[in-house]
Amino acid sequence: MTAPAVTGASPRPSAALKRLTGAVTFLLPLVVLVIVWEAAVRITQVHPGVFPGVGAVMKAGAESIRDGSLWMHVGASMGRVMLGTVLAILVGVPLGVLMGVSPAVSTFLTPLFRFFSVLAGIAWIPIATLWFGYGFGAIIFVIFNAVFFVVAYNTLLGVSGIPITLRNAAASLGAGPWTMLREVLLPGALPNIVTGIRTGLGFAWRGLIAAEMIATNVGLGYMLFLARDFYRTELIVFGMVVIGILWLLIDRLILAPLERRTIERWGLVRS
Amino acid sequence: MKSLSIRNLSKTYFDPYAGKHVTAVQAVSLDVPEGEFVCVVGPSGCGKTTILNMIAGFIPLSGGEIVVDGRSVSGPGPDRGVVFQSHALFPWKTVLENVAFGPKMRGVPLADREAIAREYLALAGLAHAADRYPNELSGGMQQRVGVARALANQPAVLLMDEPFASVDAQTRMTLQEELTRIWQERRPTIIFITHDVPEAVFLANRVVVLSKGRVLKEIDIDLPRPRVWDALIEDERFKTLSAQVLQLVRSA
Ligand SMILES: Nc1ncnc2c1ncn2[C@@H]1O[C@H](COP(=O)(O)OP(=O)(O)OP(=O)(O)O)[C@@H](O)[C@H]1O
Numbered sequence: 001m002t003a004p005a006v007t008g009a010s011p012r013p014s015a016a017l018k019r020l021t022g023a024v025t026f027l028l029p030l031v032v033l034v035i036v037w038e039a040a041v042r043i044t045q046v047h048p049g050v051f052p053g054v055g056a057v058m059k060a061g062a063e064s065i066r067d068g069s070l071w072m073h074v075g076a077s078m079g080r081v082m083l084g085t086v087l088a089i090l091v092g093v094p095l096g097v098l099m100g101v102s103p104a105v106s107t108f109l110t111p112l113f114r115f116f117s118v119l120a121g122i123a124w125i126p127i128a129t130l131w132f133g134y135g136f137g138a139i140i141f142v143i144f145n146a147v148f149f150v151v152a153y154n155t156l157l158g159v160s161g162i163p164i165t166l167r168n169a170a171a172s173l174g175a176g177p178w179t180m181l182r183e184v185l186l187p188g189a190l191p192n193i194v195t196g197i198r199t200g201l202g203f204a205w206r207g208l209i210a211a212e213m214i215a216t217n218v219g220l221g222y223m224l225f226l227a228r229d230f231y232r233t234e235l236i237v238f239g240m241v242v243i244g245i246l247w248l249l250i251d252r253l254i255l256a257p258l259e260r261r262t263i264e265r266w267g268l269v270r271s
Numbered sequence: 272m273k274s275l276s277i278r279n280l281s282k283t284y285f286d287p288y289a290g291k292h293v294t295a296v297q298a299v300s301l302d303v304p305e306g307e308f309v310c311v312v313g314p315s316g317c318g319k320t321t322i323l324n325m326i327a328g329f330i331p332l333s334g335g336e337i338v339v340d341g342r343s344v345s346g347p348g349p350d351r352g353v354v355f356q357s358h359a360l361f362p363w364k365t366v367l368e369n370v371a372f373g374p375k376m377r378g379v380p381l382a383d384r385e386a387i388a389r390e391y392l393a394l395a396g397l398a399h400a401a402d403r404y405p406n407e408l409s410g411g412m413q414q415r416v417g418v419a420r421a422l423a424n425q426p427a428v429l430l431m432d433e434p435f436a437s438v439d440a441q442t443r444m445t446l447q448e449e450l451t452r453i454w455q456e457r458r459p460t461i462i463f464i465t466h467d468v469p470e471a472v473f474l475a476n477r478v479v480v481l482s483k484g485r486v487l488k489e490i491d492i493d494l495p496r497p498r499v500w501d502a503l504i505e506d507e508r509f510k511t512l513s514a515q516v517l518q519l520v521r522s523a
Pocket residue numbers: 284285286293294295313314315316317318319320321322466
């Protein structure tokens with residue numbers, strides 16, 4: 001209940017204050033969720049094996065932090081997401097640029113992109129495990145698929161959204177194909193590329209958890225699955241909370257500011 | 272030596288709605304000697320932009336030849352600088368980086384190209400805006416940067432397609448006076464396209480009137496320089512020339 005007091009204290013809100021109120025308005029619904037959860041558990045007297053209270057989940061969490069298992073799972077999951085995403089960006093951005101500058105390539109690939117984008121993510125898990133076995137390769141493949149199509153498609157949108165006059169201007173100032181790529185196409189498409197990465201990472205995060213339940217023996221998805229085998233409902237819920245919080249942190253602290261910076265600083269407004 | 276020579280330039284477009292070819296430019300020939308300031312005027316749709324885009328190399332020719340400094344050209348190149356109607360500055364580069372872009376493409380080292388860029392920004396009266404981004408500038412300032420960016424690359428010809436059409440009347444007059452001052456200081460060869468007759472007469476050594484894709488008439492503008500609006504607005508010679516050009520444009 002400190003929020004209203006803080007907002008009312010200063011007539012001219014400073015940047016720090018604005019950040020604080022931003023964080024409070026962001027966290028408040030989550031706090032309400034926790035309160036409602038605890039209240040519901042107490043009122044309904046639901047069996048902890050079906051749905052545990054806040055205290056039991058926190059205890060399970062503290063335990064997994066103490067014995068180091070949480071860090072092991074989080075580390076494994078984050079490492080996979082990062083590797084799969086980096087690979088997808090390395091392939092998706094050049095392909096998107098190529099589609100953006102060549103109408104023939106984009107006409108040919110667009111139906112394929114439509115087809116595969118609906119399959120992006122978990123639909124690939126069965127065949128990925130056939131191809132790569134149960135393990136690292138299959139999971140990286142699933143993440144790659146989740147990020148690749150979105151990044152390539154957004155890069156295409158970004159490149160083809162660059163006004164032709166900007167490319168003409170660069171050409172008449174002496175830019176060749178490579179300098180055009182470096183100085184115009186990539187920076188011009190960057191806001192869209194960042195948006196693509198942000199969207200793709202969302203898909204990847206979901207695909208990762210699903211794949212880890214099936215195809216591995218470490219990671220957050222595996223942690224949930226293992227806990228289920230031991231009827232540790234409180235550990236399952238804790239794992240779900242961690243998955244959600246990790247994503248919120250990545251999105252809010254890294255991706256969203258990056259997207260805002262590139263778009264706002266250059267005054268680019270993209271639809 | 273002639274800086275720019277256009278011989279028998281023509282352009283036909285395919286009109287997908289009418290399902291037939293339309294001729295936008297027909298056998299246009301024009302010689303622009305080094306250091307001349309030529310304005311091309313004509314009613315909307317007479318082919319001004321098409322001619323400029325062909326000279327710039329942005330669209331292919333249907334016929335004819337474009338010769339810059341004795342060499343036949345095709346495709347865009349740094350010998351022909353362009354100032355666009357919509358400024359076309361790179362939004363992700365600062366004003367200084369925009370102006371330094373041409374020298375950068377030529378491989379000029381960072382310190383040198385920044386010095387060049389600062390020189391041309393000062394020439395355009397924008398030394399103070401070097402570190403800003405284009406979206407932080409007014410329309411008039413954006414066009415000044417566009418002029419500085421094109422000039423900093425020292426092109427053989429400067430091509431301008433209605434660069435002042437989208438700024439307010441006061442700013443436009445200032446920009447016109449500044450452009451004549453810059454032209455007098457540096458003597459670039461300029462082809463300036465406009466449908467504003469007083470603007471053409473104010474700026475040019477020679478006004479070329481187009482009509483339906485052809486050159487209708489060329490008129491020498493023998494007004495003294497420096498040209499400033501306060502003096503010219505009441506000038507009899509300026510009035511006579513403007514009336515003469517206006518009549519040609521309206522008959523076109
Ligand atoms: N891409 C195109 N496809 C088909 N026709 C075109 C194309 N571009 C221009 N035209 C036609 O060519 C003619 C000349 O057009 P252009 O843009 O060169 O005129 P303009 O003199 O610049 O006119 P304005 O003063 O309105 O800018 C017009 O009839 C126009 O409709």
